[in-house]
Amino acid sequence: MNHFNSIRELLNTLSRGHKLLAEMFEKRKSLSYKYEYALEVLDNNDDTIQLLVSKDIIRQNGIYLELDDQFLQFFEQILEVNEEINTSFINENIRLVKDEYMLYYLQANSDSERYKYLKLVKSALRKVGRITIRNILDLSRNIENTFKTESNYKIKLLKLENHKLKLTAIQQLIEQTEKLITEDELTFFKTATDEELKLITIQLRLDFTESRQNLIETRKQIIEYINQIKYQSKFIEKLRQIKYLKDQFEIKAKTNIVEIVGNSKAVTFEPKPTYPLKLSLDSLQDDDIRKSIEKIYTRIKPGLKPLLKIAEGISSEYLNQETEIEVSVNLDEIKNSFSASGNHLFDFVLNYKYQREVSFEERVTVYCQLISMFEEEFEVSEHFNRHNEIEYAMVYPK
Numbered sequence: 001m002n003h004f005n006s007i008r009e010l011l012n013t014l015s016r017g018h019k020l021l022a023e024m025f026e027k028r029k030s031l032s033y034k035y036e037y038a039l040e041v042l043d044n045n046d047d048t049i050q051l052l053v054s055k056d057i058i059r060q061n062g063i064y065l066e067l068d069d070q071f072l073q074f075f076e077q078i079l080e081v082n083e084e085i086n087t088s089f090i091n092e093n094i095r096l097v098k099d100e101y102m103l104y105y106l107q108a109n110s111d112s113e114r115y116k117y118l119k120l121v122k123s124a125l126r127k128v129g130r131i132t133i134r135n136i137l138d139l140s141r142n143i144e145n146t147f148k149t150e151s152n153y154k155i156k157l158l159k160l161e162n163h164k165l166k167l168t169a170i171q172q173l174i175e176q177t178e179k180l181i182t183e184d185e186l187t188f189f190k191t192a193t194d195e196e197l198k199l200i201t202i203q204l205r206l207d208f209t210e211s212r213q214n215l216i217e218t219r220k221q222i223i224e225y226i227n228q229i230k231y232q233s234k235f236i237e238k239l240r241q242i243k244y245l246k247d248q249f250e251i252k253a254k255t256n257i258v259e260i261v262g263n264s265k266a267v268t269f270e271p272k273p274t275y276p277l278k279l280s281l282d283s284l285q286d287d288d289i290r291k292s293i294e295k296i297y298t299r300i301k302p303g304l305k306p307l308l309k310i311a312e313g314i315s316s317e318y319l320n321q322e323t324e325i326e327v328s329v330n331l332d333e334i335k336n337s338f339s340a341s342g343n344h345l346f347d348f349v350l351n352y353k354y355q356r357e358v359s360f361e362e363r364v365t366v367y368c369q370l371i372s373m374f375e376e377e378f379e380v381s382e383h384f385n386r387h388n389e390i391e392y393a394m395v396y397p398k
Contacts, residue, residue: 004055017042017052024058024067025075035063090131090173093124098180102188118192125200128177129207135170136211139163140218147225153233160226167222171215174208181205329354329366335374338397345370345378345395346387364390371395 004010014021023041024033035049042048049065052058058065067075101124105117143163150156181189181201189201245251252258283289338348349367350360358366371378371393381394 013051013055013057017048017057020049020052021057021067021071021075024065025072028067028072033065035060035065038065090128090135090170090177093128094173094177094180097121097124105192106188114192118194118197121188121192122194122197122200125181125204128173129200129204132170132174132177132211133207135166136214136218139166139170140214140221143218143222143225147229153229153236157226157229157233160222160229164219164222164226167215167218170211174211178205178208329358329362331366331369331373334366335370335377338370339377341397346385346392350387367392 004013020038020041023037027033038049039046049058053060053065056068057071059068101117101120105114105121108114108117143160146156146159146163150159181204189197242251242255242257245254334349334352337352338345341348343351346367349363349370352363371380377398379396379398381396383394384391385394386392
């Protein structure tokens, strides 16, 4: 592996190939990314591709390219889009805190050594809280995606069972961590009188409370999905066996279907058990999903229409006509009168005869509005004058 000599070299290399890296990361689940695609993205700059390959940022396999696992995991963790549930990482951090960092802190002889190990404890506890919440969110999303996208019933059931085991592992890690910060290591937390550590432990307890609530909902969700799959799988398997015997004309000879049907007291129109599929919020925002829902609604919309309540009669008081007259200032008329005068604008506006009473502040506003609306028809000079406490520009008609 061609190692980087500095962080600056690493950042510069990533910057040179950022277009290709972004493209390959978006298509990371694709089984094949051809070399010619990379050349097209980088405008046929083969040197950049060879640089990324030589630094093991991307790997080449014949005519195909792929992101190196180390950088792929780094991008997924930073962007929080990884789908793997990493309980071992949490377990390792708990072990380090309990078996190493806390013991080192209590045995340290100097303040600098104690501060170093205290910093490691705080860093590990922050990671545990953040990764626990992230794992629960990833687990819930993976459960939903598995149920909705996996077409093979057996694989779907196995994946959901594995997700259930991971959920139990996360729950056990939460209990271990809570026990660590509340019971096992009271000597350390009493000795390490650090305000930031107290805040971290309080936030960690709050995160775990939220995590437990999310785990309850996730457990209910996965149990519901597993039950649906088992029911559908058994039903389809039985249906296939019955169809096979029927096609072979052996259904009466090899089964007791006649006896079962004769003894059945089932209601003819009894509704079948249904398992509604809950769509995610992201799916509901999709235009295709919305159009499908609208089509289904037009087919099954109920014939009954809700009765509309008749509004009460309008009171005669609201029907009485009331006229309100408002006299406004006509700026066009004032502009035309000003163009025929020989005075400057401010003096003209002050002495203009309005159709209603206009205050001094309103006249100043009219002066500003005229300049703003008819700037091209006025000549604004560089000379200024003063009236009371107001300084104004001398404006004349062109």
